Amino acid sequence: MTGRPVPAVLPPSPRAWLGLIAVLAALAVVVLGVLYAGHSQSGTVDRWFVQPTADSVRPPWRRVALAIDFLGEPAGAATLVVIAATGCLLLRCPRAAVFVVAGAGAAVGTATLLKSLVGRTIHGDGNLSYPSGHTAFVTALALVVALLAAGRFGLGRTAGTLLVLAAALVAGAAMGWAQVALGAHYPTDVLGGWCTALVVIPAIGWLVDRVGGPLAERRADAGRRERR
Template identity: 75%
Template sequence: MVTHRSDERSAPAVLPPALRASLGLIAALAALMVVVLGVLYAGDSGPGAVDARIQSVVDGAGPPWRHVALATDFLGEPVGAAMLVGAAVTGCLLLRSPRAALLVVAGPGLAVGTTKLLKPLVGRTIHGDGNLSYPSGHTAFLTAFVLVVALLATGRRGPGGTAGTSLVLAAALAAGAAMGWAQVALGAHYPTDALGGWCTALAVTPATAWLADRVAGAGRSGHR
């Protein structure tokens, strides 16, 4: 038991020390954006001006793009999400990194959970019938999942500092853009819902990683 705790304390931090300051600032700005958008669209049941412009280009995609959108949307559905998380957890356990496996589950899980808490508070709907839309849980999930994978990869072998932050953000941006496009193309969310989901993941995931390190002791040990 003592050996297990010692190994866990000496394991690489899931939030690389070189990225903590930059990702902390980004997380704070993302949280602010979530609040601002939530206040701006609270109680709305239609698209804003920016939403309408983007929807006129993206909404109602036909084949083959609709099939691409449906496949991307599947990754945010329970079965697709479970497949992604399960594969990542298996990889982490094979690499003997239980803390990373925990983050793979907790990061996306808390991001999606946060969107579920925010939706009734904001009260924005789409297509009537009480379909709460802000922020997008699908976008939050895929962004958080890819962000976690990028953090773990950067922590093990990637660069630090500005280069590492840029790589992590690029991965998160690609995931958020892909799922956000799919949600708008399928008419499931407004573009600003997708932006809110993306920002939710950026706010929640680094904080979850930092907390995992603090609990395990890596935040104090300085190991990468």
């Protein structure tokens, strides 16, 4: 209860760029969803990269792909979220912890909803594939952590934006490679999952700041009154 302002989880430095990127990402999600709605096989763009199969990667890279894939599974994802949220709480940043949980949950929830709406499947066994929930989750968590780091260290617009985009690109590329290599998703599913995170996280960050800001101000006011 020091009365000091609580840092925003969506720092001002990369905010404008993230808004523009979110709009473009939303357009990509919609276009890909319309193009592949109801499909059950790879498209032309997918075949530019690879023809997904269950054994498209061999040891030792298969073990690497499985390890990365685990991070998007319920147990692995829950572990990552708990670690990130606990770190925020240890740093006395409860709003950041809320951002971690809400951002990751919203990304997975949005990807799950889009899967039902688009209805694209893989391997002909009813497995909904677009967009990739694993890719959406890992990208979302990387975005959240990068945004919090950019705000905490006071990075400028260029440095902050580069950090956020680099984190999203590395995380999304790693999980995307694993999903395609293991035959769990088409390349366009991965792109859709990556773009889903780019849409969801800025919106959740704005919402957390919008709701958390007034709450933090009320707590600070109460603390000042108690000290009088």
